[in-house]
Amino acid sequence: MILLIALASIENILWLKSTPRLILLIILITSLTIFFVHYVGIPLMRYFGLFRDKTYKDFALLLGYYSDNDDKILTAVELFELNKKDDNELLINELQRRSNELSKINIKNFFKINEYYKWIISNLGVVIVFIALSFTFPNQFIKPLVRITNYTKQFPKDYGFEINILNKDFLVESGKSFVLCFEIEGEKIPKNIFIETLGNRYIPIKTPNNKYEYIFENLTENTNFKIIAEDWILDEIEIKVYNRPSVYKLIANLYYPQYTNLKNEQLVNIFSINVPRGTKINFSIFIKDADSLTIINKSIKNTYPIKSKFDYSIQILEDKNLKLLSKSIRSPIADTTNIYIAALPDAYPQIMVQVLKDTFSIMHYYVQGSISDDYGFTKMLAIYRLQRNDSTIKGKIPIGISKNDLIQNFNFDIDFSFLDLKPSDIVYFYLEVYDNDAISGPKATKSREFEVKIPTKEELQIEQSKQIQVANTKFAEMQKKLNNIRNELQQLENQWKLDRKFNYEQKQKWENLIKQQNEIIDELRNLEQNFQFPSYYNENLEIYEKIKQIDELIKSINLDELNEYLKELEKLMQKNELKSEDIEEFKLKNEELNKMLDRQIELLKRLDIEKNLRETFDELREFSKKFDELAKKIDPDEIKQQEELKKELEKQFKKYDSILYENEKLNEPFKLDDIDIEKNNIYNEIQQADDNLKRNNDKKANENQKNTSKQLNDLAEKLENNLNQQLQEEYVEDAIILRQLLKNVLIASFKQENLIKNIFKQNPRLSNYQNYVRKQYELQEVMKRTKDSLYMLGKRQPLVSNFIFDEINKIEKESKKAINNLNNWILGQAAINQQNLMTSLNNLALFLADVLQQLDEQNSMSQNE
Numbered sequence: 061m062i063l064l065i066a067l068a069s070i071e072n073i074l075w076l077k078s079t080p081r082l083i084l085l086i087i088l089i090t091s092l093t094i095f096f097v098h099y100v101g102i103p104l105m106r107y108f109g110l111f112r113d114k115t116y117k118d119f120a121l122l123l124g125y126y127s128d129n130d131d132k133i134l135t136a137v138e139l140f141e142l143n144k145k146d147d148n149e150l151l152i153n154e155l156q157r158r159s160n161e162l163s164k165i166n167i168k169n170f171f172k173i174n175e176y177y178k179w180i181i182s183n184l185g186v187v188i189v190f191i192a193l194s195f196t197f198p199n200q201f202i203k204p205l206v207r208i209t210n211y212t213k214q215f216p217k218d219y220g221f222e223i224n225i226l227n228k229d230f231l232v233e234s235g236k237s238f239v240l241c242f243e244i245e246g247e248k249i250p251k252n253i254f255i256e257t258l259g260n261r262y263i264p265i266k267t268p269n270n271k272y273e274y275i276f277e278n279l280t281e282n283t284n285f286k287i288i289a290e291d292w293i294l295d296e297i298e299i300k301v302y303n304r305p306s307v308y309k310l311i312a313n314l315y316y317p318q319y320t321n322l323k324n325e326q327l328v329n330i331f332s333i334n335v336p337r338g339t340k341i342n343f344s345i346f347i348k349d350a351d352s353l354t355i356i357n358k359s360i361k362n363t364y365p366i367k368s369k370f371d372y373s374i375q376i377l378e379d380k381n382l383k384l385l386s387k388s389i390r391s392p393i394a395d396t397t398n399i400y401i402a403a404l405p406d407a408y409p410q411i412m413v414q415v416l417k418d419t420f421s422i423m424h425y426y427v428q429g430s431i432s433d434d435y436g437f438t439k440m441l442a443i444y445r446l447q448r449n450d451s452t453i454k455g456k457i458p459i460g461i462s463k464n465d466l467i468q469n470f471n472f473d474i475d476f477s478f479l480d481l482k483p484s485d486i487v488y489f490y491l492e493v494y495d496n497d498a499i500s501g502p503k504a505t506k507s508r509e510f511e512v513k514i515p516t517k518e519e520l521q522i523e524q525s526k527q528i529q530v531a532n533t534k535f536a537e538m539q540k541k542l543n544n545i546r547n548e549l550q551q552l553e554n555q556w557k558l559d560r561k562f563n564y565e566q567k568q569k570w571e572n573l574i575k576q577q578n579e580i581i582d583e584l585r586n587l588e589q590n591f592q593f594p595s596y597y598n599e600n601l602e603i604y605e606k607i608k609q610i611d612e613l614i615k616s617i618n619l620d621e622l623n624e625y626l627k628e629l630e631k632l633m634q635k636n637e638l639k640s641e642d643i644e645e646f647k648l649k650n651e652e653l654n655k656m657l658d659r660q661i662e663l664l665k666r667l668d669i670e671k672n673l674r675e676t677f678d679e680l681r682e683f684s685k686k687f688d689e690l691a692k693k694i695d696p697d698e699i700k701q702q703e704e705l706k707k708e709l710e711k712q713f714k715k716y717d718s719i720l721y722e723n724e725k726l727n728e729p730f731k732l733d734d735i736d737i738e739k740n741n742i743y744n745e746i747q748q749a750d751d752n753l754k755r756n757n758d759k760k761a762n763e764n765q766k767n768t769s770k771q772l773n774d775l776a777e778k779l780e781n782n783l784n785q786q787l788q789e790e791y792v793e794d795a796i797i798l799r800q801l802l803k804n805v806l807i808a809s810f811k812q813e814n815l816i817k818n819i820f821k822q823n824p825r826l827s828n829y830q831n832y833v834r835k836q837y838e839l840q841e842v843m844k845r846t847k848d849s850l851y852m853l854g855k856r857q858p859l860v861s862n863f864i865f866d867e868i869n870k871i872e873k874e875s876k877k878a879i880n881n882l883n884n885w886i887l888g889q890a891a892i893n894q895q896n897l898m899t900s901l902n903n904l905a906l907f908l909a910d911v912l913q914q915l916d917e918q919n920s921m922s923q924n925e
Contacts, residue, residue: 067084067087067088085208213295223294231302232301232302235279238279242272244289252289282300284297303390304391307347310329310399312327312333314340314341320436321464332399335402335404337377339376341376342373343374344371347369349390352387354387354394358381376403377403380401382398408503411431412431413508423476423481424476424477425512426472427470431468433495436495440470442490444488445488447485448486484515489512490506490507490509532665534587539658539661542580545577545650548569552570557640562638577622578626588614609859610660617862629646652869659854665722666730672715673719673783676712680779683709684769684770687766687769688765691762702750703750716735719732728856738771791919794856797853798853798915809905815835839875840879843871844872850868859914867900867903875893877890
C-alpha cells in the first residue's frame with residue numbers, strides 16, 4: 061500500500077510523460093508480483109507438497125526460534141536420530157530423561173500470537189487509510205494510478221477545465237465536410253482555443269453553453285488534428301475519410317415481347333421505366349467502392365459479392381420496385397438506389413362501327429369503322445344470332461384485317477340472304493376484334509349490337525310505296541320552286557336588257573333567286589342521301605334493277621358543279637359584270653334541272669305502277685292458292701273463311717282500280733286490261749260456293765272454289781303476260797330509237813369533222829363560207845331533235861343517264877358559240893368551239909353505245925325469264 065501511495069504521489073506531483081509512467085507501472089507490477097509470490101505462492105506450493113517434507117530437525121529449529129529451549133529440543137532430536145542408528149541403552153535413558161523434561165514445557169508458549177495480531181491490525185489499518193484517502197482525494201490517488209496504467213495515453217494536466225468531444229466517431233464520406241463539436245467544462249474557461257491540423261491553427265466557432273464547432277471542409281483523405289487550449293494540448297485525433305459505395309451507372313437492356321413488334325432498346329441511368337407486361341430486362345449495374353450488392357425485390361433479399369459490375373435479369377409481369385443496396389466494409393453507410401418498373405398491361409382493342417342499310421335490299425348492309433390497339437390484332441369476327449320464333453341460330457363470319465396496323469379503317473358489306481331469312485325474322489349481329497396479347501392471351505372487344513328486322517311482305521310494300529310518294533312529292537315541290545325562279549328570272553332579264561345593270565332592289569331579287577336555287581340543291585342532296593327502296597334481295601330482280609338505276613340517276617346530278625356555278629354567278633352580279641350569256645346559261649341550267657326532276661317523277665311513277673301491278677299479280681296467285689286449299693278440306697268454319705277471303709279479294713281488286721287510275725296520269729300509260737268481266741265471274745263462283753255450303757253441298761262448293769282458284773290464277777297470268785309483252789315491246793322500241801339516235805350522232809360527228817376541215821379553207825366574204833355556216837346551223841338543229849328524243853326516251857328508260865344529257869348540253873353550248881364566232885369571223889375561237897363540240901359528240905356516241913348494250917342485255921335477261 062505504501063508503494064501504491066508513493067507511486068500515486070510521484071505521478072500526481074510530477075504529471076509524468078508516457079515513458080516515466082511506464083517505469084512506475086513496471087515497479088508497481090514487480091513489487092506486487094514479489095509480494096504475491098512470497099506470501100501466497102510459496103505457501104500454496106508447500107501446502108500442495110511442491111517442496112520437500114520437513115524433518116524433525118527442521119521442526120526443532122522452528123520451535124527453538126519461537127522459544128528459549130531451542131538447545132534442549134535440538135539435542136533431544138539428535139539423540140533420537142543416533143538411537144535409530146545404534147540401539148544403546150545409555151542413549152535410551154538419556155532420551156527418556158530429556159523427554160520427561162520437555163513434556164513439562166507448554167507448546168503454546170512457543171508461538172507469540174499477540175505479535176501476529178499487531179501485524180494484521182497495522183496492515184489492515186494501512187489498507188483502510190488508503191481506501192479512505194482514495195475516495196476523499198481521487199485526483200491525488202486514483203487518477204494518478206489510472207494515468208500510470210494507461211501510460212500510452214496523453215492526459216492533459218488539470219488546468220481547471222475539461223474538454224469533452226461530442227462527436228461519436230471521426231468518420232466522414234469523401235468530398236463531404238466533417239463538423240467537430242466539443243464542449244468545455246470547469247471553473248476556468250480558457251480564452252484562446254485552437255484547432256491544429258496540417259501544421260496550421262484555426263479558431264473554432266463558439267456556440268452557446270461553452271460549446272464549439274469547427275468544420276473540416278471537403279475532406280478527401282484522412283486528416284489529423286489537435287485541440288489546443290492555453291498550454292493544454294489534446295492528443296492528436298485522426299478523422300478517417302471513406303468513399304461511399306454507389307451505383308454510378310445503370311444500363312437496362314429491354315427485350316420486348318415479340319408480339320409487340322417493338323424494337324429492343326437500351327436505357328442508361330433511367331431509374332423509372334415503363335415497359336409492356338412480359339418484357340425481359342437485363343440490368344448491368346456498375347458499382348464503385350463496394351464489396352457487396354443486395355437486391356431487394358419485395359420480401360426477397362439476395363446479397364452478391366461484387367467488384368465493379370453485376371448483371372441481373374428479371375421478367376416484368378407486374379409493377380416492380382427494386383432496391384439496390386451497395387455496401388463496403390470501409391464505409392458505415394450503404395448506398396441505396398431505387399428502380400421503379402411499371403408493367404404496362406396490354407390494353408384492350410378499341411372498335412368503332414357504323415352500319416348503313418342498303419337502300420334497296422333489307423338483307424344487305426354496309427359496315428364501316430375503325431379499330432385500334434397498342435400492339436396489333438389476331439382476328440375480327442362478325443357474330444350473328446338469328447331469332448326465328450322460339451329457335452336461335454348462331455354463327456361467325458371472319459372479317460379480313462391487317463394484323464400489324466395499329467390503327468386501321470375497315471369497310472365491308474354483309475348480306476344475310478344466305479340465312480334464308482323469312483318475314484318477321486330478327487338477326488342480331490356485332491363485331492368482335494381480338495388483340496395479339498401473347499402474355500395473357502388475346503383479349504376481345506365487342507361493338508354494340510345491331511338489329512336486322514325482316515318486315516312482312518305487306519309492311520315492305522307499304523314502305524316502298526311510301527318512299528316513292530315522298531320522293532315524288534319532294535320532286536314536285538322543287539319543280540314548283542324552279543318554275544317560280546324561272547318566272548322571276550325572266551322579269552329580271554327583261555329589266556337587265558333595258559338598263560344593262562341592276563339597281564339595289566334588283567340585286568336583292570337576284571341574290572334571293574340564287575339563294576332559292578341553292579336551297580333546291582340542298583334539298584336534292586338530302587334526297588340523294590335519304591332515298592331508300594327496301595326490298596327482299598331476290599323479290600323481283602327487274603324492279604330491283606330499275607330502282608337502282610333511278611337511284612343512280614338521282615345521285616348523278618352534278619350538284620357540286622351547279623353550286624360552284626351559282627357562286628361564280630353571284631360574284632359577277634356583285635361586280636356588275638353580268639352578260640346576257642350568263643343570264644341565258646342560268647335559265648338553261650334552271651330548265652335542265654327542271655327537266656331532270658320531271659324525268660325522275662315520271663320514272664318513279666312508272667316504277668310504282670309496275671311494282672304495284674306485280675304485287676297484284678302475286679296477290680292474285682296467293683288468293684288462288686288459298687281457294688284451292690279451301691276446296692281440299694271440309695271445315696265447319698269454311699263459310700266464314702271464304703267470306704274473309706272474298707273481302708280481302710275485293711280490296712285487291714280496288715287496289716287494281718287505283719292502279720288503273722294512276723296509270724292514266726303517265727305521259728305514256730301502260731295498256732292495262734279492264735278486268736270487270738273476270739271480276740264478275742270470280743264473284744259469281746264465290747257466291748255459288750257460298751250457296752252450296754249453306755245447303756251442305758260440299759262437293760259442289762269445292763268445285764266452285766276450284767273454279768275460283770283457276771280463274772284467279774288465269775287472271776294473274778293474263779295481266780302479267782300483258783305487262784311483260786308491253787315492256788318487251790318497249791325494250792325493242794327503245795333499242796330501235798337508241799340505234800337511230802346513235803346513228804344520227806355518228807353522222808353528225810362525221811359531218812362536223814368534214815366541216816372543220818373545209819370551213820377554214822373558205823374566204824368569209826364568199827358565198828361558200830356562208831353555206832358552211834348554214835351547215836353548222838343544221839347540225840345544231842339535228843342535236844336539238846336528238847335531245848328531245850332522248851328526253852322522251854329517258855322518261856321511261858332509266859338507263860339513259862344524266863351524263864348523256866350533260867354531253868348534249870355541252871354540244872348545244874359549244875354549237876351556239878361556234879355559230880356566233882363564225883358569223884363574227886372569229887375563226888380561231890370558232891375552231892376551238894368546233895373541236896370541243898366534236899369531242900362531246902364522240903363522248904355522246906360512246907355513252908349511247910353503252911346504253912344500247914345494257915338495254916340489249918336487259919332485254920335478253922327478260923326474255924330468258
